[in-house]
Amino acid sequence: VRWLDEDEMRAWRRLMQIRFQLMGTLDRELQAAHGISMADYEVLITISDAGDKGLRMTDLAESLLLSPSGLTRRLDGLVRDGLVARQSCPSDRRGSYAVLTPEGRRRLEEAAPTHVDGVRRHFIDRLSREQLRAMADALGVVTSDDGGSCGQPSDDR
């Protein structure tokens, strides 16, 4: 076995570390300022990006890397709080769309500046433009084509 040398270990350790630290920080800031978790924010922004007609449950689950049941339950909370509504699809009555309520859109628009500001303060603005590009390129190599196990929440068995 070829173990990790010092450079390799440093890169690996920091990647593992950032995953908790950065998300945790952004989550706490968003919660404190707007009472919305990062998980909720990601749901809202994903629905919003899909346009006015909303998004199929299946597609939403895939975007969020969530299992179908996981999505159902995450949506339950947002529906209960009145930020999202389920809207049944006329052409295929099996499916349903998740759409933002006016309240949901309002809350998202309130929260978005806080979120972007957090991403800037804790990540983007700490790096030079060259570092940013290098980072995106490197992460792109890593995330692309991960042996077929990427994307789907439940996959190879």
Add this chain to the structure above:
Amino acid sequence: VRWLDEDEMRAWRRLMQIRFQLMGTLDRELQAAHGISMADYEVLITISDAGDKGLRMTDLAESLLLSPSGLTRRLDGLVRDGLVARQSCPSDRRGSYAVLTPEGRRRLEEAAPTHVDGVRRHFIDRLSREQLRAMADALGVVTSDDGGSCGQPSDDR
């Protein structure tokens, strides 16, 4: 508000993506080959790194970025499976040490090559040495001094 431009968005999105994808892949590979989750592996390796006398629960929880109760429960499983033992501390009878059992050490030594191989295949070996150093440097800037909100001093060097 200054929104994210294309480069910035790309870096941010990929960082978010990798957190699920890479960990998920390594977890599945480790599970399939040795029946050990990444979570378990991290416990074992942390105890192992602490040397033969083991590690106090509190210190272990801090290393793993886990709450005290979370650690108790994670250890419960490993103790039940015979990989870790709790050993009460003679000088302070409130505390206890987590130590590896011989079986635990054996399983860790079996799993380690698989783990390192996975880290190489899915991350390290996809990057050049320059990319690796740049990535570590950039992540170091991000992880260090995150407003003090999330314990753990970064292992900067």
Add this chain to the structure above:
DNA sequence: CAAGATTGACCGATCAATCTTT
């Protein structure tokens, strides 16, 4: 039967409360 979505059982984490020892 297959596909979209939900439900039941369970797992792993957290906070708040508790028990023991200092």
Add this chain to the structure above:
DNA sequence: AAAGATTGATCGGTCAATCTTG
């Protein structure tokens, strides 16, 4: 009292099973 660790309640996620529609 305060500190180390565990326990009870609960939350958010997964898988397997289910229900409905195509």
